[in-house]
Amino acid sequence: MTDLRTRWRDFRHGVSQRWDRMPKASRIGVIVVFVVFLYALPNKGFYEYLGLPLGEYIPLYTTRNDMATVLFQCGYYILLALGLNIVVGYAGLLDLGFFGFFAVGAYTVATLTSPRSKVFTEYNWLESPWPWLVALPLAIALSLLAGVILGFPVLRLRGDYLAIVTLGFAEMIRIVAQQNDWIFNGDRGIPNIGRPPGTNSDGSPIFQFDAKPYYWLILTVIIGMVFLIRNLVRSRVGRAWIAIREDEDAAELMGVPTYKFKIWAFAMGAGIGGFSGALWAGQIGFVNASTFKLEQSILVLAAVLLGGAGNIYGAILGGFLVIYVPEWLRSVGDVFGLPEQVRIAGELYDISATNLRYLFFGIILIVVMIFRPQGLLPNRRRAAELKDREKEAMVGA
Amino acid sequence: MGGAAACKQDEGGSGSSDASKVCDLKIGFFGALSGADAGLVTPGKQAADMAVKQYNAEHADCKVSIQAYDSQGKPELAGGLATSAVNDAKVVGIVGPAFSGETETAAPTFQQAGLPVITQSATRPSLSEQGWQIFHRGVGNDFSQGPAAASYIKGLNPAKVFVVDDQSAYGAGLADEVKKALGPLVSASDKATDNQQDFSAIVTKVTASGASALFYGGYTEEASPFLKQLRAAGYKGAFVGGDGIYDANMLSVTGKADVEGAVATCPCAPATAAKGTFVQDFQAEYNAAPGVYADVAYDLTKIFLEAIGEGKSTRADIQAFLTSYNKPGAASGVTYKWTDKGELDPSQVRVWAYVAKDGAWAPDKEIPKA
């Protein structure tokens, strides 16, 4: 067992050393090839080709759900994870209500672009629905604002108390959204949301039922966001965040205006969350109060921590896995021809992978945390820190 | 896109020769097939499966299958499922969506793709007002059910009526119709939310109001704990609901004692009084009596099957078929002829009241039109 681990570690070291030694041009070349691969992913012929060499046995694609749709869903979750990563991973603020910002973005787009939204039908504040592209920056701006507004009273708290207060706020927003008398229309929601613009050569809109254009759009956004965040993290702002995360009091003593930067982190995370929400609303065409469900916030947090908090690529991996693995598990059942139902003691039990996928997901979370608590792609500083922690003597453990 | 891409084999005229038929077509069945409200939808699915099985026995060379779309009754899931239905070129028609909320969100997608749907149980009146040509309703809507429920309640001579709804498309719509028809009899109203378990606040309000009749617009999932908690708090008045509580789960979860005397209205005649051999066939196939809307779903599936049997294999063809359809259903006896909005002839709609007696739903009476 140890031998395997050493060999794996050496392999990884070997790979990263070769990577560092490659001339810049070749590195860029590899990255470009990878990005092209990502863009080509949803094309059916291409991904069916990706079945592992074990014949047709373990495909990497999903059979139950359209692969492009799954990739798009991974996309918006990755965007969310990137946003939350700034809040939790860099600034170290435990936000359990992050999905609320996603909902702010989604609802802004919905109320402004849907011809069925009450803004046009009942209240008559505006004349006609706006196009999605115009509502998008407004959605991002409003989420940024929401982040700042939420941050003000809340960021004086620390640790678990911050978590609880953000959780409480998220629930309060959900309850307000659930009242169907007001603009949010409760559970019945707002349908017919406007879609991103663009027409094909034959006049039909690009963004319709096919999920592929949405996926390419969100992939582009993600790549842009990665550049943005990388630059931010390497700047003064990023360093301030890391200082705050490691030891807030020490940072304050060293002259870092912690409160200001915490609000910054919150706002940035919120803005990215809102962006993701606006994109998602444009694809799915419908929002309702269940968009605000607390379980979603918890899932995003799990995604960030699973992937590795404080590491952009960790957040991307986490966001991807959280959506992809349950979907893939659904398909595994199909591929292996596993029974969907089983009869025990006269009662029929549905044991299809679809039904059990969150069960398996929970098990995966537990197992990963036991063996790799720093996440799958940890921040190097955290990983070193945690290695030291492991060696620390624990009395009576 | 639409279904046109799939039919490369269709050469000759419709139904002229078997070789030109497009086979392996699918009829979608859209609704809550799992979850606490599934009891309202699964009898329909069983009936649809039975209809397709009977068809395939006679058309073994060119079979049809049912494609199930389990929305759990939730509008937020309906959109994604609608998109996948629309993207599946083999799906040429849909029985459902079963609930009004999910129809509201799924129908625009169906409309854009030209996929015809006939719902067996979505009763919200506004659904036919949205300009969706593909939308057809296989039952009466709440413009009939609401006033009928109100007139039933009036027949109980209550001094005060309390109205509660669950803020869903169906529940809120139906409760509004009932409130309109009851007028000044309604002393107070309140709202519940989806998935709610603890109704103590509303129950307190009800008992404090002194109402002797209560109308609940919503589904079984919330209605059964609500009714139980009402009875536990000492509420002895009447409990009337719409077709959203008319299923077996309402009886089993609420319990015989508490559900005794509860009334459910439904724009459907008793399924066990269905015509033809439907009841016997259902009994033989599933070893149970047909449940709510089973006869309607059976008829609607058979309409699609009839269209496919005549060689119609594209969504546009089936849509045209439905527009000009005018025949009585085999099980329900209702004549299916749709107005340009997709509604049935209102004079045909009959609303029945069912009472829970001794742990089973018994037909009480057909509510006469006002």
Place this chain on the structure above:
Amino acid sequence: MNELINGFPVLTVTGLTQGAIYALIALGYTLVYGVLRLINFAHSDVFMIGTFGAIWTWSAFGLDASSARPSLGEALGLIVLAIVVAALLCGFFAMLVEITAYRPLRARNAPPLAFLITAIGASFVLSEGMGAFTNRRQFGVPAMLPTEPVVTLGGWSLTPLQISTLAVAVIAMVSLDWFVQRTRFGRGIRAVAQDANTAALMGVNKNRVILLVFLIGGLMAGVAAVMSDMKAASTRFNVGFLIGLKAFAAAVLGGIGNLRGAALGGILLGLVENYGSAVFGTNFRDFIGFLVLILLLMFRPTGLLGESLGRARA
């Protein structure tokens, strides 16, 4: 406002009973947090398992939602039996979660966030597991106690269910308080809560104490589960979530880590919810609860009675 004044007795009694249930569940959260500094997300699902345990116990005696009410003596006996079974079942699952999910992390000295994710994972496993096992259906609870009010004084009336809920909750909380204050095990708990390593140096078996803490939390949740079953009259695989959230808020309200605080927080939350719903409308009941919590935390961040499991005045 009128409704509040008119309905004050009813609202207060309902608030106290619901608050008692919150308090029992909150004790589980606060105990675990006090000792481990961990928000045990899986606790609400342990509670949910308890609700099913009670139903299964009663169905073993042939009682289901449709059966006739048993005689008072029988009913009381069955309720006690259900409490025992549910408490043991919850205690078992709570300990199971500790052994399989949290202990391995402690052995590796994992950071607190890792515990949080594991707690989330455990919560998924328990609730989805039960969901698959019960086919996500709803289950009605058999009628047990008679529903006519037994005590009527002025405008105040108490039904047997309310009386028994309050009585059981008081007994459970008082016994827990006594246990933590006066017994050796309780001293061990307080010691580990105060400083785990020193306690271990002093000869306290840390892991055993932690297991005990989870067990006690589970027992309390089991008691709450039976009472909640009879009150809500039905249960499902996902009932744990909302009630767990509120109980957790109650624990924080009273001062996380503080046992008496959890009890106080629970009762207070129940009352505030009911009064608030009378004034602002029933659909804002949950909203009021969270609003009160947030306001309190902003002005008194350590909760009403402050954090303290380790100190003598728990």
